[in-house]
Amino acid sequence: MSMQLGDQGAPGERFSGGGVAAPLAPNRRGRPGSRAEERAAYLFLAPWIVGFVFFLLIPLGWAVWLSFTDEQLLRPGQFVGLENYARAFTDDPSFYKALQVTLTWIVIAVPLFLISGLAVALLLNQKVPGMGFFRTILYVPAVLSGVAIAVLWFTLLNSDLGAVNQFLRSIGIEDPPNWFQDPDFALWGVAIMGLWGVGTNAIIYLAGLQNIPPDLYEAAGMDGAGPWQKFRHITLPLLSPTMFFLFIGELTAALVIIGPVIVISGAGGAAGPADSLLFYMLLLYRRGFVEGQMGYAAALAWILTVIGLLLVWLTFKLEKRFVFYQA
Amino acid sequence: MSHNASRTLDRQGMVARLTTRRALHVAFVYACLGALTAFIVLPLGWMLTAALKPENVPVFTFPPEWFPTEYFNLGTFVDALTQPNEPYGRFALNSLLLASLNIVGAVLSNSLIAYAFARLEFRGKSVLFAIVLATMLLPAPVLLIPQFLLFFNIGWYGTVDGFPAGYLPLIVPAFTGNPFFIFLLRQYMRTIPKDLDEAARIDGAGFWTIYWRIIVPLTIPALVVVAVFTFLGVWNDFFGPLLYLDDPDWFTVPLALAREVTTVGTEWNIVMAATLVAMLPPLIVYAFSQNKLMGGIASVGIRG
Numbered sequence: 177m178s179m180q181l182g183d184q185g186a187p188g189e190r191f192s193g194g195g196v197a198a199p200l201a202p203n204r205r206g207r208p209g210s211r212a213e214e215r216a217a218y219l220f221l222a223p224w225i226v227g228f229v230f231f232l233l234i235p236l237g238w239a240v241w242l243s244f245t246d247e248q249l250l251r252p253g254q255f256v257g258l259e260n261y262a263r264a265f266t267d268d269p270s271f272y273k274a275l276q277v278t279l280t281w282i283v284i285a286v287p288l289f290l291i292s293g294l295a296v297a298l299l300l301n302q303k304v305p306g307m308g309f310f311r312t313i314l315y316v317p318a319v320l321s322g323v324a325i326a327v328l329w330f331t332l333l334n335s336d337l338g339a340v341n342q343f344l345r346s347i348g349i350e351d352p353p354n355w356f357q358d359p360d361f362a363l364w365g366v367a368i369m370g371l372w373g374v375g376t377n378a379i380i381y382l383a384g385l386q387n388i389p390p391d392l393y394e395a396a397g398m399d400g401a402g403p404w405q406k407f408r409h410i411t412l413p414l415l416s417p418t419m420f421f422l423f424i425g426e427l428t429a430a431l432v433i434i435g436p437v438i439v440i441s442g443a444g445g446a447a448g449p450a451d452s453l454l455f456y457m458l459l460l461y462r463r464g465f466v467e468g469q470m471g472y473a474a475a476l477a478w479i480l481t482v483i484g485l486l487l488v489w490l491t492f493k494l495e496k497r498f499v500f501y502q503a
Numbered sequence: 504m505s506h507n508a509s510r511t512l513d514r515q516g517m518v519a520r521l522t523t524r525r526a527l528h529v530a531f532v533y534a535c536l537g538a539l540t541a542f543i544v545l546p547l548g549w550m551l552t553a554a555l556k557p558e559n560v561p562v563f564t565f566p567p568e569w570f571p572t573e574y575f576n577l578g579t580f581v582d583a584l585t586q587p588n589e590p591y592g593r594f595a596l597n598s599l600l601l602a603s604l605n606i607v608g609a610v611l612s613n614s615l616i617a618y619a620f621a622r623l624e625f626r627g628k629s630v631l632f633a634i635v636l637a638t639m640l641l642p643a644p645v646l647l648i649p650q651f652l653l654f655f656n657i658g659w660y661g662t663v664d665g666f667p668a669g670y671l672p673l674i675v676p677a678f679t680g681n682p683f684f685i686f687l688l689r690q691y692m693r694t695i696p697k698d699l700d701e702a703a704r705i706d707g708a709g710f711w712t713i714y715w716r717i718i719v720p721l722t723i724p725a726l727v728v729v730a731v732f733t734f735l736g737v738w739n740d741f742f743g744p745l746l747y748l749d750d751p752d753w754f755t756v757p758l759a760l761a762r763e764v765t766t767v768g769t770e771w772n773i774v775m776a777a778t779l780v781a782m783l784p785p786l787i788v789y790a791f792s793q794n795k796l797m798g799g800i801a802s803v804g805i806r807g
Binding site: 213214216217218220221223224226227228230231232234235236238239242247249296299302304310312313314315316317319320321322323324326327328329330331332334337338339340342343345346371372375432434438439457460464465470473474477478480481484 | 529532533535536539540542543544546547549550563564565566567569612615616618619623624625626628631634635638641642643644645646647648649650651652653655676678679680685709710711714735738739741742745746756757758760761764771774775778781782785786788789793
């Protein structure tokens, strides 16, 4: 470990591993900002500095360069200028399909997960006995493996034999949706899978709900406000910072979704019927890791990042209008 | 009116006010909670039912069976763990090996880094800390390809002479810290009274001794949080193993599971048993750490 390097130099900067007090002038050791302290600090930080340079800084710079080359997995690339970017917009039919699927997913997933999370949080905030038990149960899916969840739900939502459709048929719905076999319903299958993890957002909302001072509700009640008015004029405004935080989180998560689909489509396989589950990251994975077009995939990654930054920027522009911060 | 008196009155009032309306409200709340719980629990119950069925009993029934009533064949789990082509016992050990090494790396590196930010003075401290926080915002998709090429080109990929070289990209980065954990631990360390460091310093202790003998023991509750999150992250990770592992002997549980469901002729009772194997360790960790996670963050004590 890097700590052993501390053995050189003045006694004052040595790390004594044994914890036995060395007979040294105490005031020489580690005065704030002393050179000994500074040297020690950089040794403690060494793991981070190494990781930052090798796993972040160098890859980040390389990512820019790669996107302007025709790099393949086993063949170093030549500089090709903006060709990769031009290809995405003009010569890759899957690109627009992937954009369309991902944006549709954002429009479905973000409101669905924000509203369901809030509804469940309001329910969990009710004062009835045994609530701790329900909270514990509801959070369970959040700790489970995404692959296990995907395998389970792809099985449950199987159109012919799956338990969900068998259940729907048993209560008289004769023609239930075909979920992952139907291009119109495939995204909704993914949405149901996501709803199973509603507990995560609910717990975050719940913390926000419990931060609202109860006397606000009491005062509003005395003024004759009903439950809806209390919700509309107290709960919603005071919860809006939490909602904003979750909105950004759900938006960025929806942009880079890939997990459940790649599990079921296999490493190189299909993306649902009629490419209905061809998420942007799945296209990137295919082009990069299945077809080995690393340069092109790097360009795809930058395009997605720019789209993401634009959406987040837009959200922050709207923040002032919709988010209320307590003085 | 004193607080206590109003409370007593309130309690009496509550009993009195338990009118039809209140009862209806409570009934409605429990109905919703029941529906939600069913939504969470029934899929797990169906899975358990399927996993407990012996080989030649149909898994998919009409209507579906949400709870095991007829079959309790634990042999399916034994098969899932030991079957020669897909030995989930072996995969679980692989996952555990990765998780343990990641936990060691995360606890060690993040506590070292957080100690420097929480306790030491040095030039560029605030700039460096801002950079740590900024790395949380780095777009993961952009780093995906160059990171992969980096590891691939230095041979950290697949299996080399029986050694799982593809494990290195899944382990080594954990030893370089993680911005969330650095932030969490630094916040926690700042709540430890500085008198303890000062006293140790007067006794002649160096920075390393203060870190190892004082800060680390007092940071254990937060380190448990780091360990739990690291375990869940590594055990459940699919994309990392998918990119770097090519030899089924070294597959992790999620990777093996994803491969098995996409092959033809799947035995669904075994797949469901394997899925339960994938879910069980996180459930156990969750059951045991739920209170510690909450309590650990709250309790800050000076020992001795």
